[in-house]
Amino acid sequence: MRFTVLGSGSTGNAVLITTEKTRVLVDAGLSAREILRRLAVVGVDFNDLDAVLLTHEHGDHAGGLRVLLGTVKCPVYISKATADAYLGTRKGSMNGGESESVKRSDALKNRTVEIESSHEFRIGDIDFEPFSVPHDAVDNFGFVAAFAGVKIATLMDFGHITTLIKEKLNGCDAIVVESNHSRDMLRACSVYTWDLKQRIASRTGHLSNEDLADWLTNDFDGSARHIVLAHLSQRANEPHLARITAECALQMRPPLFRTETKITLSNYSEPTEWISFQ
Template sequence: MRMTVLASGSKGNSAVISSSRTRVLVDAGLSCRELMKRMVLAGEDPAALDAILITHEHQDHVAGLGVLARKLGVPVYLTEPTHRAWVRMLTPRTTMSYAQWLDHVQREKEARAHAASAVSADAEPGLCDSMSAAVESSSSSPDSAEPEEQELEAAQKPSAKADPTYLPAVEYFRSGSQFSIGDIEITPFTIPHDAADPCGFVFASEGVRMAVATDLGYMPPNVKTALKRIDVLLLESNHDLEMLKDGPYPWSVKQRVLSRVGHLSNLATAEFLERDYDGAAAYIVLGHLSESNNAPELARLSAEQALMNHPTLLGNRILLAEQTAPLAPISL
């Protein structure tokens, strides 16, 4: 199996998980053009992708989803709540000023008055007969009306190209229920994050297990259990607590990041590695590092210090996923 992290951070996330026969893109948080560019740079053929798998609907995980899926013609796997949230996010929302609302109310009143006058006119002698004749005349030659109706229906139906929510194929899965894409078995697990139905994943094929666990506010028991016996682990180490507190984010954003549905700090990641990590992985990739509230050397140092408390874990290799360039493929 192979893991290729194309990008990781608040500006976009994406990785390719592949076996000898199957290739899956996990998240599409960059533009279609940039995703394909980075795949080529990393030695991954975009045309060889079998599917796109989505963790959750935040923009840094789905920015290029629709365009890429349509361009490659591949199915998209995600949960139904995530799909619904993504569609809502892309559906235009209209706002109405008070003046526009008053105008709207006035037009409704005029329409009701017009309808009422039409109803009273129906009672006039001879009008019903003429209307009936018109109806009979139109119904006697239905074929003449069909082309116009069909053209109108065709014009009202948005084309796939014009609809930003159109996907070639959609496959739903549920957290905790294992499914397969090709020869890769995938086990999704629920993560605590402020999205509709966010998931992490364990991938298994050919005796190798890989996992993606980012965008989670803390490490609940189900996540700790899911991350046992993993050979390659992509794990969040988002921020340094002091840098976040003193950093440029508004207080409301800082509260979100620090919350139990926000992001893992270097300290929280280190506590997991020290207390709950089983040491099985050959590689630990630290991902989703904040450019404003973290430093790569701080994230690495925190993780290495946590592993030093366990002499049997010193063989682990710590790698740092980047925002601006793909990480070299990890193959086992």
């Protein structure tokens, strides 16, 4: 099994997880055109995709989906609540008005496989174990993808690390995890309104470098050889700062629990290298 983060940040997210037989695109938050370009960059034919898996309805995860479905022919794995929110049939949801809602509904018609955010499901030969994460979307989840004894966890868009999350991350071989903002940079950011800062920093917002560091030092079991930092804010974070904060946190672990874990940064504009497991 191997994976690449095709792109990640506030402007759009997509992750690709594959085995020899199965190719799953996780989220479609980049434009369809960018997703297709990046699939080509990493050497995957879009005709070979087996599924698009949607974690939640926010635009930076679902914004490219409708147009993408005009090109790719695979089904969309999505929970009922997320589909309703994506289609704008839930009260208070905003997705660009009625016409967009109709277009989305047409695009998804007969293309979905309903999943639940707390029940295991399988796509091809990959087993997915989803788990809820605290975020201000209707039904956001992270998941562990397992194949042939290898486990890859992916979780973005969550405001704090819960006991459930800690449990699910134990024993994983690779983890793609949000390192959204530096608390100081978020506070000092002159572009964001007070409301937006509150939303990002809340317990159902986005994970800070500092919260991730706390988990790395105190709760990480050391099993993952690769940790990919994802969803870095372009305004309230710096890639170097996110990396140094995570690497220092690993160094702070008690000597007996030091690990060889490699930290990789994902980027909003280009895919990461493939990270592969035999």
